[in-house]
Every structure is written in C-alpha cells, then in structure tokens.
Amino acid sequence: MEKEIILSVKDLCVEYQADRGAVHAVSGVSFDIHKGEFFGLAGESGCGKSTIAFSIMRLLKGAASITGGEINFRGKNVLMFGKEELRVFRWEKSSMVLQSAMNNLNPVVTIGSQLMDAILAHEAVSREEATKRAEKLLALVNIDSKRLKAYPHELSGGMRQRVVIAMALALKPDLVIFDEPTTALDVVVQYNIIRRIIQLKNEMGFAILFITHDLPLMLQMCDRIAIMYAGKMVEAAPVEELMKQPAHPYTSGLLQSFPSLLGPKVRLKGIEGSVPDLITPPPGCLFADRCFARKEDCRKKVPEFEKIGEGHYCACLHKLRG
Numbered sequence: 598m599e600k601e602i603i604l605s606v607k608d609l610c611v612e613y614q615a616d617r618g619a620v621h622a623v624s625g626v627s628f629d630i631h632k633g634e635f636f637g638l639a640g641e642s643g644c645g646k647s648t649i650a651f652s653i654m655r656l657l658k659g660a661a662s663i664t665g666g667e668i669n670f671r672g673k674n675v676l677m678f679g680k681e682e683l684r685v686f687r688w689e690k691s692s693m694v695l696q697s698a699m700n701n702l703n704p705v706v707t708i709g710s711q712l713m714d715a716i717l718a719h720e721a722v723s724r725e726e727a728t729k730r731a732e733k734l735l736a737l738v739n740i741d742s743k744r745l746k747a748y749p750h751e752l753s754g755g756m757r758q759r760v761v762i763a764m765a766l767a768l769k770p771d772l773v774i775f776d777e778p779t780t781a782l783d784v785v786v787q788y789n790i791i792r793r794i795i796q797l798k799n800e801m802g803f804a805i806l807f808i809t810h811d812l813p814l815m816l817q818m819c820d821r822i823a824i825m826y827a828g829k830m831v832e833a834a835p836v837e838e839l840m841k842q843p844a845h846p847y848t849s850g851l852l853q854s855f856p857s858l859l860g861p862k863v864r865l866k867g868i869e870g871s872v873p874d875l876i877t878p879p880p881g882c883l884f885a886d887r888c889f890a891r892k893e894d895c896r897k898k899v900p901e902f903e904k905i906g907e908g909h910y911c912a913c914l915h916k917l918r919g
C-alpha cells in the first residue's frame with residue numbers, strides 16, 4: 598500500500614527582488630514526502646534548496662516572494678494558513694534545524710529553560726511535567742539531564758546542535774526539515790549526530806527533508822533523493838536507483854565528483870562551468886552549457902520533469918536511461 602503523503606510541493610516558484618531584477622531562485626519545483634520517509638534534497642550552492650525549506654515553513658523574508666504553486670501539508674495548503682494555523686504548523690506539525698542554529702540559542706537562558714519554553718508555549722502542561730519532558734528530550738540526543746542547567750556557552754558546538762535537534766523534536770512533529778544541520782561540525786561529530794537522527798526517525802516516525810550539498814552523506818542515509826540545478830528539480834529517485842542508474846547527466850556528473858570510500862581509486866571528473874544567471878536564465882535546459890550529453894535541441898526546448906520509473910522522475914531531453 599502507498600504510504601500517506603505528508604508534504605506535497607506542487608509547481609513552487611519563488612523569486613527574490615534584486616537590484617538587477619528578479620532572481621528566479623525556485624522555478625516550478627514539485628515533490629512529495631511520505632510519512633516517515635527520509636527525503637534528501639541535493640544540488641550545488643545557490644540552486645534553491647534553502648529557499649524551498651524556508652518556503653515550506655513560511656519563513657521567507659523581505660525581498661522574497663512565492664510567485665506560484667502550492668505547498669500541501671496533509672492536504673492543506675500551507676500558503677493559505679492564517680496566523681494560528683501557522684503557529685501550530687511551525688512547531689507541532691513541522692520544525693526546522695538550520696546549519697547555524699546552535700548559534701541561535703539564547704546565550705543568557707539555560708538550555709533547560711529554552712526546551713521548557715518550547716513545550717509550554719504549545720502545550721497546557723505543568724512546569725514539572727515540562728521539566729520531565731525536557732530531561733527526556735536531552736536524553737534522546739544523548740545529553741545528560743544534569744546539563745539542563747547549563748548555558749549554551751558551556752556546551753560544545755556538537756552538543757548545542759543536538760540541543761537544537763531536541764528542541765525541534767519537542768512537540769513530536771510529523772516532518773523535520775534539516776538544512777545543512779552538521780556542516781559546521783567535524784566529521785566524527787557529524788556522523789554521530791546523523792546516526793542519532795536516523796535512530797530517532799525510526800523510533801518516532803517523523804518524516805525528514807534533509808538538505809545538503811554533501812551527496813555521499815546523503816546516499817548513505819536517505820530513502821529517496823531529489824537533485825536540483827539552478828532552481829529546478831532535474832531528477833528524483835530512490836537512492837539505490839539513483840546511484841546505479843542516474844538518468845540526468847548532471848546527476849551522473851555529481852556522482853562522479855565525489856571520491857568513493859570503498860571503491861577503486863578513479864580520477865574524479867567534476868563538472869566544468871558554472872550555474873547560469875538566474876535573473877535572465879537562458880532558454881531551453883539550464884544545464885545545457887555544461888552537459889556532456891547535450892544535443893542541438895537542448896538550448897531550445899525546456900525538458901519536462903517526467904516519470905521514468907517507480908518513484909523515478911527526470912527532466913532531460915536526452916536521458917542516460919529510460
């Protein structure tokens with residue numbers, strides 16, 4: 598049986614107003630995340646990953662505007678939510694952990710109080726009950742409950758980031774968005790945190806939207822991955838299939854840009870060139886200039902993001918398979 602769809606993003610378009618004109622940061626992106634699924638969003642810097650995350654949480658600021666599309670959470674369009682619906686949605690239904698979140702903890706309030714405040718703001722429980730919950734939350738991320746009285750500066754960066762993760766889980770959301778949650782940490786700490794996130798997901802059953810440009814990390818832990826390029830989604834597939842049979846030349850290039858830990862030593866290829874200007878994007882496929890499989894029509898015709906297999910979608914006129 599198909600698993601319930603928690604989040605469905607349809608044809609999302611987001612622009613930033615800049616001095617030179619509108620930056621088309623996200624152009625017609627669609628994807629679904631199922632209950633309990635670990636969904637990864639990858640792509641090089643500036644391709645629109647964070648813009649999607651902030652759009653889902655309705656946290657885009659200032660110069661940004663959503664110019665089209667829908668974001669449905671359990672069938673309700675988040676973009677139409679009023680103040681109260683948004684308040685409930687933001688912590689109780691979904692939450693977000695950012696790369697620099699550990700630096701956003703309030704420096705003059707103990708982590709215990711910050712955890713309790715998150716609980717008390719949303720649930721009618723006693724302070725005693727909230728303290729117990731805060732202790733349990735810290736235990737979830739392997740931090741001793743004695744640390745409830747600690748101030749953020751008394752904890753290491755990895756511990757502070759784990760506190761933020763605990764906070765994101767405080768109200769048992771159905772969806773947790775992680776935007777580069779461990780990029781600022783060393784690899785051992787990063788590995789431990791990710792392992793814990795996976796364990797917690799399995800225990801608590803929330804779905805994850807995980808954003809990173811670290812594709813190898815993503816391949817190890819996600820159920821399904823979507824690859825973005827210049828504000829568009831170019832491929833989405835279950836991890837195994839994406840690794841073995843990438844259909845988009847950009848995905849194939851990305852997979853060959855990272856060293857394999859266990860496989861034979863091979864010369865890494867990388868992808869030459871750079872992302873097109875998103876204010877006046879060229880016609881046709883945005884990847885055409887850098888593509889090894891490019892043909893004449895690629896600079897004229899925009900490829901559709903179409904289904905090529907079970908859970909496998911690709912936007913390319915000359916796919917490597919399917």
Ligand SMILES: Nc1ncnc2c1ncn2[C@@H]1O[C@H](COP(=O)(O)OP(=O)(O)OP(=O)(O)O)[C@@H](O)[C@H]1O
Nearest residue numbers: 613615620622641642643644645646647648660810
């Ligand atoms: N406030 C802003 N004003 C103008 N352009 C912006 C603004 N914020 C982001 N952009 C542009 O929107 C595009 C998408 O940015 P976004 O931050 O979503 O990318 P990203 O994929 O998260 O990148 P990274 O991996 O570096 O975090 C980029 O081209 C960026 O320059």
Ligand SMILES: [Mg+2]
Nearest residue numbers: 646647648776
């Ligand atoms: Mg980002």
